[in-house]
Amino acid sequence: xxxxxxxxxxxxxxxxxxxxxxxxxxxxxxxxxxxxxxxxxxxxxxxxxxxxxxxxxxxxxxxxxxxxxxxxxxxxxxxxxxxxxxxxxxxxxxxxxxxxxxxxxxxxxxxxxxxxxxxxxxxxxxxxxx
Amino acid sequence: xxxxxxxxxxxxxxxxxxxxxxxxxxxxxxxxxxxxxxxxxxxxxxxxxxxxxxxxxxxxxxxxxxxxxxxxxxxxxxxxxxxxxxxxxxxxxxxxxxxxxxxxxxxxxxxxxxxxxxxxxxxxxxxxxxxxxxxxxxxxxxxxxxxxxxxxxxxxxxxxxxxxxxxxxxxxxxx
Numbered sequence: 001x002x003x004x005x006x007x008x009x010x011x012x013x014x015x016x017x018x019x020x021x022x023x024x025x026x027x028x029x030x031x032x033x034x035x036x037x038x039x040x041x042x043x044x045x046x047x048x049x050x051x052x053x054x055x056x057x058x059x060x061x062x063x064x065x066x067x068x069x070x071x072x073x074x075x076x077x078x079x080x081x082x083x084x085x086x087x088x089x090x091x092x093x094x095x096x097x098x099x100x101x102x103x104x105x106x107x108x109x110x111x112x113x114x115x116x117x118x119x120x121x122x123x124x125x126x127x128x129x130x
Numbered sequence: 131x132x133x134x135x136x137x138x139x140x141x142x143x144x145x146x147x148x149x150x151x152x153x154x155x156x157x158x159x160x161x162x163x164x165x166x167x168x169x170x171x172x173x174x175x176x177x178x179x180x181x182x183x184x185x186x187x188x189x190x191x192x193x194x195x196x197x198x199x200x201x202x203x204x205x206x207x208x209x210x211x212x213x214x215x216x217x218x219x220x221x222x223x224x225x226x227x228x229x230x231x232x233x234x235x236x237x238x239x240x241x242x243x244x245x246x247x248x249x250x251x252x253x254x255x256x257x258x259x260x261x262x263x264x265x266x267x268x269x270x271x272x273x274x275x276x277x278x279x280x281x282x283x284x285x286x287x288x289x290x291x292x293x294x295x296x297x298x299x300x301x302x303x304x305x
Contacts, residue, residue, distance in 0.1 A: 012217075012220060013224075015290065018289070018290045020295065029292070031292070032253075033252070033253045033254030034241075034242075034253045035164060035241075036214055036242065036257050037214075037290070038293070040292040055290075055291055056291060056292035056295055057214075057290055057291070057292065058212070058213065058214055058254070058257075058291045058293050059214050059215035059217070059290055060214055060215075061216055061217055061220045063214075063217075064290070065218060075198055096230065120265055
């Protein structure tokens with residue numbers, strides 16, 4: 001097992017915002033079981049802000065901690081601010097990730113961005129009801 | 131340039147002297163190991179068979195990997211569906227259970243075991259690999275303990291697994 005930071009262990013053992021959002025405004029999925037990590041993010045948008053963020057994750061300790069951290073970082077932010085969350089900023093908030101986990105397990109930001117893009121494209125298609 | 135040189139007593143091929151204590155020690159260890167081998171195989175097989183039958187009975191969607199009988203006496207391995215091995219290891223470690231998710235040579239690799247893939251398991255199933263090795267000090271109570279602590283860990287990880295939620299949604303009420 002890799003040596004994880006205390007922050008990673010804390011988010012792994014007590015992950016925030018686990019779950020799904022019914023009738024989510026946007027859903028984003030990243031990763032696949034071949035790499036060993038897969039994350040799905042659900043968002044609820046209100047007044048251009050992320051009112052709620054939830055996730056489900058299949059993966060190692062790092063993947064679970066990353067998802068939890070991303071959900072926490074994103075909640076309450078504007079869509080633009082949330083799009084600026086990067087794998088690097090997530091790893092920094094987690095006080096570092098083992099080298100071999102940085103790419104494979106650090107997919108939370110991408111999954112969140114996909115959920116936001118999903119929301120934006122739906123909004124465009126649906127004539128912007130929000 | 132040879133790595134080692136000299137030593138007429140070794141035909142000029144290698145310097146140094148035989149490590150007598152280690153040679154004697156290895157011989158003694160082999161003697162001790164074979165002395166009680168039958169008995170040890172019996173007790174390890176009992177532990178192994180208990181886990182091989184009782185774990186899949188306790189945790190749905192668990193696959194025994196390898197043969198149920200023709201395998202090492204102290205070895206039991208499984209794949210637990212919808213979740214990933216390392217996360218299980220971390221929780222088990224917290225509970226004082228030391229197991230692995232793959233062979234020592236793959237413990238730093240992130241990809242699923244090529245052996246599990248070769249015997250026909252899907253990548254997602256192979257990622258949930260769990261490998262138990264028993265030794266002299268293990269008792270039947272250790273099996274009881276694993277059977278007690280592992281199911282809630284699996285449950286917790288499945289509750290956050292997108293693969294499990296897809297499965298329950300498509301199979302409607304499959305537990």
